[in-house]
Amino acid sequence: MTERATAKRERLVASAAELLHRNGVGATSLADIAQLADVPLGNVYYYYRTKDDLVRAVLAxxxxxxxxxxDGFAGLPGPAERLKALASRWDLMRDVVARYGCPFGTLTTELNRRDDGLDRDAAMPMRGILDWAVSQFQELGCAEPRDLAVALLSAIQGSALLAATLRDPELLSAQVHRLHDWIDTLIPV
Structure with a gap:
């Protein structure tokens, strides 16, 4: 694929991700995506035959x-700092999350209603976060690392949902700070 074609494909995926997050899958058309990506609608079909193909590309x-x-957290000194950095990512996106929800969570929730394979594909970003968090809690020496990882991700996602429901970015920020304090209690002395 040429450099120009690769750039078009990347613009399509980035535009689709933005619109799917903002509007949902059902309310987003290929024409909407093409317009935002500044790609003629006919060219979209060259890269993605269907909207579902483009949704799969967004999930990938x-x-x-x-x-x-x-991977960017690897340079932090220990698992507690890395787990805090994970939670802080949602704090950095708090204004967008309070308006549109979590980019991963909203798409996962919408696609989870389907039974055509996209529901399983939609779980991959969350599964990646969860698996990584399990490894961090293991490295921290915690008993029940999977349960702790589920608790962490549930707290992040629940806070994101409430922040979006109430349109309150500070709610998310406050909960992230509470998660930092909770993680500190898990550090062995």
């Missing part, structure tokens, strides 16, 4: 973003 991109995000 989100999964890659999760991997890059957690």
């Amino acid at each position: 991109a989100q999964t890659e973003q999760v991997a890059a995000m957690v």
Whole structure:
């Protein structure tokens, strides 16, 4: 694929991700995505035959973003700091999350209603976060690392949902700070 074609594909995926997050899958058309990406609608079909194909590309991109995000935490001094950095990512997005919800959670929730494979694909970004968090709690030496990882991700996602429901970014920020305090209680002395 040429550099220009790759750039178009990337613009389509980025535009689709933005619109799917903001409007949902059902309310987003390929024409909407093409317009935002500044790609003629006919060209979209060259890259993605269906909207579902484009949604799969967005999910793959989100999964890659999760991997890059957690890889970026590797330079932090320990698992507690890395877990706090994870929670802080939602604090950094608090205004967007309070308006549209979590980019991963909203898409997962919408696609989870389906039974055509996209529901399983939609779980991959969250599963990546969860699996990584389990490994961090294991490294921290915690008993029940999976339960703790589920508690952490549930607290983040629940706070994101409430922040979006109440349109209150500070709610999310406050909960992230509480999660930092909770993580500190898990550090062995």
